[in-house]
Amino acid sequence: MNNKQASVAGSAVAEAPRQDMPWDHPRFRNWIAVGRLHAHWERAFARELKPLGIKCAHHDVLANVRRDPGLTQQVLARRMLVGRSNVTMLLPQLERMSLIRREDDPADRRAKRLFLTPAGESVTAASLAVQLRLMGRMMEALSLAECDQMGEMARRLTETLAEGKPTPRPAPQAAP
Amino acid sequence: MNNKQASVAGSAVAEAPRQDMPWDHPRFRNWIAVGRLHAHWERAFARELKPLGIKCAHHDVLANVRRDPGLTQQVLARRMLVGRSNVTMLLPQLERMSLIRREDDPADRRAKRLFLTPAGESVTAASLAVQLRLMGRMMEALSLAECDQMGEMARRLTETLAEGKPTPRPAPQAAP
């Protein structure tokens, strides 16, 4: 853990060149870039989703329910990396829009299982299309190999970050 | 815009195999991985920052002010990719902790310029150390070359995403 890295000009520096700053570290700059990318994406996606009358979080619910019809709220919350209460507050909105239907699980009287209504199916199809379109546009910047590589790195980083930690709030079986 | 892509087994498929799903697209899975990574990072960083009594947003302010002492709130907001009002609500908190000092700009009586107090300097040093330590741990998963590559891709993606768009809310001169 020796992050001394002699900032460029090594000779006769006047009055301490603001010492070894984080911005000199390549890793710092690179990680910041990832953060900015994420923020821009969220904004862009939210904007494109507006015409459909839903927000990113709604899309996230819909996409997950479409993928795994009959999900419980608990599982959904873990997938989305948010708290259970958040899901509880999100669902009534989607129910009022008649996009989601909640069904009591007969096998477990605590749990409620989630399904898309026909309207939900069609809105989900639309929002997925929006997502794919925007993503496709963005990804023009990358070759397919690069894209895979980026995903690979992201998965490795996530794992490294999680290991040795008391599981911030991930699912038992994550990574879909 | 033809995203038909014949899902694998082309012959005698029983009752539509849930058609061409986004999860089949490698780009989809890869991008999701990036999103998850970001969420995990935020959580981990917030947890490590707690002992210092500040949150991610606070650190963001501090780090930016340290980098560019005398920033105005407007510029800071653009750097942080948040609204001006958010900055306005964030600063009183940091002032109450005596970490930040606001100074009226004599040249422009609307603007206020931001500086770190001595206490602010030391907390910022600490929070930057925390960030570098956590980042270092995470980045063990990547070679330096890979890390640079990831940053490179992120910058390219951000640019591609922004171009053709009415500038969601980026700074005139972004990319620090």
Add this chain to the structure above:
DNA sequence: TGCTTATTGTTCATGTTTGAACATAATGGT
């Protein structure tokens, strides 16, 4: 100068996310 427009920071109402506390129900051990 006098006018219009743009910029800076604030306020406020609104919507979102969170975590703690809770009620109900399942599970496991004895």
Add this chain to the structure above:
DNA sequence: ACCATTATGTTCAAACATGAACAATAAGCA
């Protein structure tokens, strides 16, 4: 069967972020 433990979903207050409307100031231009 009984009890403690765990899991699921809900409620609620508090923290947060957002965007629109605003006051004050600056800048551009006739």
